[in-house]
Every structure is written in structure tokens, then in C-alpha cells.
Amino acid sequence: MSEEYSVEIVNPEKSFLSKNDVTEVVVPAFEGEIGILKDHISIISFLKPGIIKIFSKSGEESFYVNDGIIEFKDNNLSILTSLILDLKDIDKEKISEIQKSAQEELNKSDINDQEKYLLDQKLEVLKSIN
Amino acid sequence: MASLDDLKKRISSVKSTQKITKAMKMVAAAKLRRAQESAEKGRPYSDKMNNIILNLSNGISDIDNAPKLLSGTGEDKVHLCVVMTSDRGLCGGFNTNIIKKAKLYFQKILDEGKTLKIITVGTKGYDQLKRLYGDNIIERISFKESKNVNYFDADKVGKIVIEKFDKKEFDVCAIFYNQFKNVITQIPQEQQIIPLKTSEKEENSSEDNYEFEPEEDEILSNLLPKNISTQIFKAMLENSASEQGSRMSAMDNATRNAGEMVDKLTIEYNRSRQAAITKELIEIISGAESL
Numbered sequence: 001m002s003e004e005y006s007v008e009i010v011n012p013e014k015s016f017l018s019k020n021d022v023t024e025v026v027v028p029a030f031e032g033e034i035g036i037l038k039d040h041i042s043i044i045s046f047l048k049p050g051i052i053k054i055f056s057k058s059g060e061e062s063f064y065v066n067d068g069i070i071e072f073k074d075n076n077l078s079i080l081t082s083l084i085l086d087l088k089d090i091d092k093e094k095i096s097e098i099q100k101s102a103q104e105e106l107n108k109s110d111i112n113d114q115e116k117y118l119l120d121q122k123l124e125v126l127k128s129i130n
Numbered sequence: 131m132a133s134l135d136d137l138k139k140r141i142s143s144v145k146s147t148q149k150i151t152k153a154m155k156m157v158a159a160a161k162l163r164r165a166q167e168s169a170e171k172g173r174p175y176s177d178k179m180n181n182i183i184l185n186l187s188n189g190i191s192d193i194d195n196a197p198k199l200l201s202g203t204g205e206d207k208v209h210l211c212v213v214m215t216s217d218r219g220l221c222g223g224f225n226t227n228i229i230k231k232a233k234l235y236f237q238k239i240l241d242e243g244k245t246l247k248i249i250t251v252g253t254k255g256y257d258q259l260k261r262l263y264g265d266n267i268i269e270r271i272s273f274k275e276s277k278n279v280n281y282f283d284a285d286k287v288g289k290i291v292i293e294k295f296d297k298k299e300f301d302v303c304a305i306f307y308n309q310f311k312n313v314i315t316q317i318p319q320e321q322q323i324i325p326l327k328t329s330e331k332e333e334n335s336s337e338d339n340y341e342f343e344p345e346e347d348e349i350l351s352n353l354l355p356k357n358i359s360t361q362i363f364k365a366m367l368e369n370s371a372s373e374q375g376s377r378m379s380a381m382d383n384a385t386r387n388a389g390e391m392v393d394k395l396t397i398e399y400n401r402s403r404q405a406a407i408t409k410e411l412i413e414i415i416s417g418a419e420s421l
Contacts, residue, residue: 010174011175042339043341044185069179080179080182
């Protein structure tokens with residue numbers, strides 16, 4: 001229907017999810033969350049670690065992403081990410097594993113501000129889901 | 131002529147070799163299916179990534195300020211070659227083909243008086259290159275422990291490449307791998323990843339007005355390193371499918387050759403057995419006649 005558009009999430013291994021009845025997608029863009037509705041202007045942006053929320057007729061779905069790029073064009077939203085986890089069947093151990101490696105990374109001395117910011121974000125988000 | 135016993139031994143040894151090659155062929159066939167699947171599944175990601183980068187690079191107004199990964203260092207002195215091969219042998223001409231292609235390129239670079247640096251991914255490539263280009267190899271990577279090709283391995287290679295680029299250790303980077311066409315044909319490929327070649331510009335994409343958040347340059351400088359890893363990952367997927375395909379056909383040939391050899395040896399065995407019997411008979415008959 002007129003309010004709906006399609007979204008595709010791909011990670012390097014495969015096409016993770018493809019839906020064409022979404023009404024809104026909220027993504028954790030680098031400069032803050034963006035909600036994308038139908039007929040949004042064409043946009044390219046990249047993501048920080050956070051939660052993607054997809055609203056569709058069949059309900060709401062949430063995913064954790066590590067990083068990624070989004071492209072919205074002609075009512076097609078593509079999300080490219082290297083790591084994505086479904087919050088529905090989340091693996092607690094996996095989360096703590098990522099958490100730990102992020103913490104280790106953060107403790108290194110040679111990281112720049114941007115990396116530090118991203119890692120802080122990551123830890124915060126992970127804490128909130130765990 | 132070999133004795134009967136020797137022939138018998140040879141036949142049984144060829145037969146057991148045949149059993150091995152047959153089993154390897156089966157394993158390769160099963161792995162090939164999986165590798166092919168994951169190569170196909172991996173395609174959308176790298177295609178989309180390419181598309182976005184294309185759109186972005188079209189959107190860049192000031193080419194002088196473009197990230198170095200896109201435009202290059204402006205020089206062409208030091209070439210880095212990432213040669214991707216397999217970790218295991220017995221796969222026909224798979225590794226040799228990549229090495230051949232790479233060596234042609236190396237020769238060209240050296241003839242032009244430029245500096246050559248090599249990173250080998252996979253142990254077989256290192257083995258074949260170390261004699262001629264041992265001094266040029268600056269890094270050797272192997273993923274023998276990883277069972278399947280995964281993105282994090284590719285990312286590791288990508289990070290090494292980018293780190294070296296940031297340290298201005300090279301100007302141009304090319305990767306070598308086998309592209310999977312079908313089981314019999316794998317095409318060795320040479321692909322330049324730094325600076326990025328955006329030759330396939332789409333006509334219509336330049337018309338689009340994208341909104342960028344944050345600025346184009348910033349997105350690009352974040353995206354390009356990822357693209358390097360993605361390209362390497364794609365190459366690794368193609369490579370693993372090619373490796374299995376190549377191994378399958380090589381092992382198929384080996385099995386067939388072994389079969390032919392067994393046939394030939396069996397005929398020889400039967401002939402000499404027959405000859406021995408005839409000889410014995412003649413001896414008995416002539417012995418009886420002389421009585």
C-alpha cells in the first residue's frame with residue numbers, strides 16, 4: 001500500500017533480510033537516529049553501533065548492528081553491515097564476547113577520538129540489551 | 131620384464147591411489163557446492179557496496195580533496211601485490227595459474243624500474259614465490275585454521291593493506307585471485323583496489339541528488355577501507371570456489387588415469403601369466419617327448 005516500502009539488509013555472507021511491507025525503519029546513523037518513512041529523500045549515511053528497528057504490518061523487529069552503511073533510493077532501503085544480530089533470539093554469550101573485545105580495544109592507547117566514540121557507543125548499546 | 135609379483139603389487143598400489151583420488155573428488159564436489167553458494171550469497175553485498183561508492187564518488191565535487199584511497203597518492207612508484215592462493219595442494223593448475231599471472235605483472239613492474247612488494251595469502255603462493263621473489267615478500271598470511279571463508283579473515287587482510295597504505299609504504303595495490311566461472315574454467319584475475327578504479331560509471335546515477343549525512347568525504351573515508359575488505363572477501367570467496375572446482379576436475383582426471391593404468395597393468399599381468407603357463411607346458415611336453 002501507499003505507506004509501505006522495501007528494505008534489504010545484507011551482510012558479507014548473505015542477504016540477511018528482505019522485506020517489502022515496512023512502514024518505518026529507525027537506524028542508528030552516525031550523527032543520531034534517523035527514522036525513514038516512505039518517499040524519504042535519497043540518502044546515504046553510515047551507522048554507528050546500535051539498534052535497527054523495523055516497523056511493518058506484521059509487527060516490530062529489532063536488530064543489533066556493529067556498523068554499516070545505508071542507502072535509500074526510490075523507496076528502496078539497503079543496509080550493508082558486517083555484523084548483525086536479531087534481538088529476538090539473541091545469544092547472551094555472543095554479546096558478552098563482543099562486549100569484551102570492545103572493552104579491550106578501548107583500553108588500547110593508540111585509538112583516535114572517533115574510534116573511542118564508536119566503542120563507547122557500542123558498549124552502551126550492548127549493556128542495554130544484555 | 132617385471133615379475134608377476136611385482137605387477138600384482140603395482141596394480142594394488144595404483145588401485146589404492148585411485149581410491150584416494152576418488153574420495154578427494156567427492157569431498158571437493160561437496161565443498162564446491164557450499165563454496166559456490168556462499169560466493170553467490172556474497173555477491174549482493176559487494177555489488178551494493180560498489181554502487182554506493184560509485185554514487186558517492188560521483189557526488190564528490192572537489193577531486194583534489196578526495197580521500198587518497200580513491201584518488202591514489204599521485205605517484206606510481208611502489209606497487210603492492212596481494213597474491214591469493216590456496217593452503218592445500220592437489221588442485222591442478224589452480225595455484226600455478228594465479229602465480230603465472232602475478233609473475234607477468236611482477237616482471238612488468240620490475241622492468242619499469244618500480245618497487246615491488248608482495249603479500250601472499252595462502253601457503254602455496256608463498257612456496258612458489260619465495261625462490262624468485264623472496265626478498266619482495268613483506269608479509270605472508272594463511273588461514274589454514276579457518277574452516278570456511280569468513281569476513282573477519284578478509285577484514286584482517288584489508289586492515290594490513292590499509293595500515294601499510296597509511297604509512298605510505300606503497301602507491302598502488304592489486305590483488306590476484308581466480309575467478310570462478312565453472313568447474314573446468316577458472317580465470318586468474320588481476321584487480322586494482324588502490325586507487326579505486328571507477329571505470330564503470332553508470333549514466334543515470336550521476337543525476338541523483340543524494341543527501342549525505344555526514345559529509346561525502348567523511349562517509350567516503352569511512353567506506354573505502356571497508357570496500358577494500360569487501361573486495362578482498364569477494365576475491366577469497368571466488369578463490370575458494372575455484373579451488374574446489376579445480377581440485378574436483380584434477381581429481382576426476384587422476385581417477386580416470388589411474389583406471390586406465392590399472393587396465394593396462396592387468397592386461398600385462400595376464401599376458402605374462404599366460405606366457406609363464408605356456409612356458410611350463412612346453413617344458414613338460416618336451417620333457418615327456420624326450421623319454
